[in-house]
Amino acid sequence: MPPDAPGGVPDTERAGAVTWTTMGGYGWISFTTDYGTFDGFAAACRGVIARIAPEVRINDITHHVPPADVPRGAAVLAQTAPHLPASVHLAVVDPGVGTQRRGIAVGTPGGVLVGPDNGLLIWAAEALGGIDTVVELANKEWLLGDVSRTFHGRDVFAPAAARLALGAPLSEAGPAVAPATLVRLPDPIVAVGDGWIESEVVTVDRFGNVQLAAGGGTLAGLGPDLVIGGIKARRAQTFAEAQPGEMIVYEDSAGRVAIAVNGGRAVVLLSVRPGDVVRVAER
Template identity: 55%
Template sequence: MGSAWISFTTDYGLDDGFVAACHGVIARIAPRVRVIDVTHAVPAQRIRHGASVLAQTVPYLPEAVHVAVVDPGVGTARRGVVVVAERGLLAGPDNGLLVPAAEALGGVVAAYELVAPEYRLPAVSATFHGRDVFAPAAAHLSLGVTPPEFGPPVTELVRLPEPVVRVRPGELVSEVLVIDRFGNVQLAATSADLHAAGIGDRAAVEGMDVPLGRTFGDVRAGEALLYTDSGGRLAVAVNGGSAAAALALSEDQEVTITSSPFAS
């Protein structure tokens, strides 16, 4: 198999040497592989955020080995896995982080536990599996080591709970998936859910009247709108501002959308 590319997604941030150490491990094992850093700004330990960002990004990357680490259970009994998808391989903790991206890459074909000692560093820290287990696994996968060589098959992967989406006549309740650095609020719901609730060209989002729009410039600076974002989800934005701040929203919160009293 093998790959010329590895993508890398974590909640490590850039204040410390964690990302560089993982890059260094990959470079020492597979010096010719190219690494694409998806993000290292996943909020600390926010598995769903990391899973959502990765799943929305991998369809636009070259076929690759995707290593992702958002791992509050590091050093516990949680497994490390390599997941085989139709269009790529993924390595990381078995905590739900990898499955949405695997589904975005055509679905899970197989999975194997990362236990073979020859494909990890000789000394494994209890708190830094990104460096000692997952980065080496990704590098060896990129060189053509096959997934079954890493360990026994995993028949059932951990999956995150489905995000809340409830549709009733005139009302849509949706969980917040991701808030980006601009304060745009991505919801789990889609425009099809909004249509199914019978909500038209204006809506009340947590009581705030907002129009449905196509892009930020459809409203004046400082005004909010509801739109379908680049990931295909409903989102709330404020032109030139932060919808998360304006509506006091946070990730995992449930947001209620109803028909606006000002709807035409």
């Protein structure tokens, strides 16, 4: 069975992000899913958007979130969305599709997020300036015909994203939702002590670099010579500072603590995956 298978005009600046007038809408929709690219699921959603809003451009963040991995999708979306043009951010990683979980749209100073109420959108909303307004996607006129129980990306979320990009107000999508009632993912584990950090693995990129939840500033409390899982490492700012095969700990482009191996894959050397807790300590 498949998974949930399948420009406006700048108004004001707030918290460093451009907000857009409702009348002007958005010129972009970003798109994040776990659909992959071997099937037609993502293309079907793109087609629905194109039929409703043919002039709106679609920016694919990724369709290779691991299946049903909501925290990974949330992390990727939150780390990417602030660098994109003001957009409607459509995100679908939805293992609860067809259940009582709500479909929502979240208004923020830096854009609108559309997707399931399972925690997927919250970190990105905070990265875009915080939650202003939330509505449930309950307007039946916005749905695509008879809604499939397993493909809300196509039948619920894509049509809503397209209409919002065209400038429809959030209030037309459905009733207001109290932000306090939204599903939130647990905060990742981060603990900092004298000469050590313990932190949850958030993501592993295609190069095998391991990103931790700890902010890069926590490295200031560590010396240059470190050990991780019994393996020697050292602090560095660039990969080139390490010898081939040497492990380094650094602040990555998202401002998080990360672990890499020059010419290798830290994820293999450490044998970790997202959700595991890693201890980085001084030698």
